[in-house]
Amino acid sequence: MRSETLIFSLLIAAVIGAGGYWFTLRYFRSKDDKAEYPRRKKLIFAAVTALVFVGVAVCFPLFTDPEERSMCEALRAVAAMLGLYYVAVIDWKFHLIPNRYLLAFLILTLVLLGGEALTDFPGFRVNIILCLIGSVVCGVMFLITNLLSHNGLGMGDVKLVFILGLLLGLDDTLGGLLWTFVFSAAAGIVLIIRKKAKMKTKIAMGPFFFLGFLCSNIMYIISGFFGG
Secondary structure: OHHHHHHHHHHHHHHHHHHHHHHHHHHHHHHOOOOOOOHHHHHHHHHHHHHHHHHHHHHHHHHOOOOOOOHHHHHHHHHHHHHHHHHHHHHHHHOOOOHHHHHHHHHHHHHHHHHHHHHOHHHHHHHHHHHHHHHHHHHHHHHHHHHHOOOOOOHHHHHHHHHHHHHHOHHHHHHHHHHHHHHHHHHHHHHHHOOOOOOOOOOOOHHHHHHHHHHHHHHHHHHHHOOO
16 A cells, blocks of 8 residues: 555656646746856756655655555645645745646646546545535635735635645645644744834745645654554
8 A cells, every 4th residue: 555655656746846847947937037047056956856856755655654544645645745845936936826836736636636536436525525625614714814914815825725625625734724824923923023024024825835734744644653
């Protein structure tokens, strides 16, 4: 079971990694046409990306208890973390999450859910309900936050949470969002104390989504070692 999950996890990482790397560099060039990115920066970006992707794709399936989380659920969690990596890179640099990224993320989600329907339909019938509930509950929660904050939270973040809820379901999405808020709040407090930001200053949420969901999955793995 774990070996199969590992193989599929590496395949997903290869597809998301190669496609996302090409997509991200193209987007960088389209937004910043001052100069071509030097080869050294491309190599560093490729090396960091490969390290993150291999780490997530290998470690998470190996340390996930197959009795607690099915192969399809584990693969969806891996895909979420890898997809959020590129969202973090783009949002950190440009302070926005492009619709083309969100569309790619949605297509990836639908492909994984479709694969689960074909390989494990009884489990899929239960999971799809949880995923739809997660999408609606978490997405509406972020939409209300966006309206109350007068667009202090970007619509790209709202759309992303709708997709994450559909991909991961209610429990896993709420767990990741909790850590996302913890990291973003801590960063905001530090920036305010250092007088580099004010209360109404907008910060890029993409990096905190990645850190939050990564931390949530790490805590899940740790709790498994202690029987929690």
